[in-house]
Amino acid sequence: MNVIIVRDYDELSKKAAQIVANEIKKKPNLVLGLATGSTPLGMYRELVKLYKKGEVDFSQVITFNLDEYVGLSPSDKNSYHYYMYENFFKHINIPQQNIHIPDGAAENIEEECRRYDEKIMKHQRIDMQVLGIGTNGHIGFNEPGDELITTTHVTKLAEETRKANARFFESLDKVPQYAITMGLGTIMKAKKILLLASGKSKAKIISELLGDESVSTKVPASFLLIHPDVTCIFDEEAASLIKGRGE
């Protein structure tokens, strides 16, 4: 893992946007895997700025989002569809047909998962996958458990995840119980991975991740230790408990 530690969230966002923009310059039809949550918001804001300055062109980029809540329609303000359009897609020149997000309101959810994998497989693999990390080590919505599923699937959200995400909803009971998520296999097949973590709440999981050389389904992000091309960008707060730092 290539670990880059930056001062704060602003620097993290700029650095992440620069890395993504460079990949698009190298390969204009980049297959780009995208994440939601608070962490990548600044990266999207910076990418929009780069686009407005004419420094990056999304006209051929193809995107696949990691996940979506089951039961929320694309127009629901808490859906990841809504998040992605509000924070990113409606501000750039990506063609509508190049955008892929699982449909959490699909009538047949199992079929939707299969269809999503087929679409990814048409491109063989994702070129660059952007990831955040849950406080419990989840990536996408691949939650800790006895096993991890390789393909796109429906997952029951951990209570820790529902509580962490309740800040976006009116109340905890409004947070969906289930989500569709890209599986660990699809994530691990990405050529490059960009893992972002910011703030004190991520310090514990980041120190566990970097302090342990084993992989475990109990910490889904630990599988990134065996991926050949992962770049991590952490801000000082997220990196503050990494062993050997500041001693």
Ligand code: GLP
């Ligand atoms: C969310 C998303 C993940 C995200 C993670 C961290 O629930 N499903 O894709 O990376 O949890 O979120 P945040 O960046 O808000 O801390």
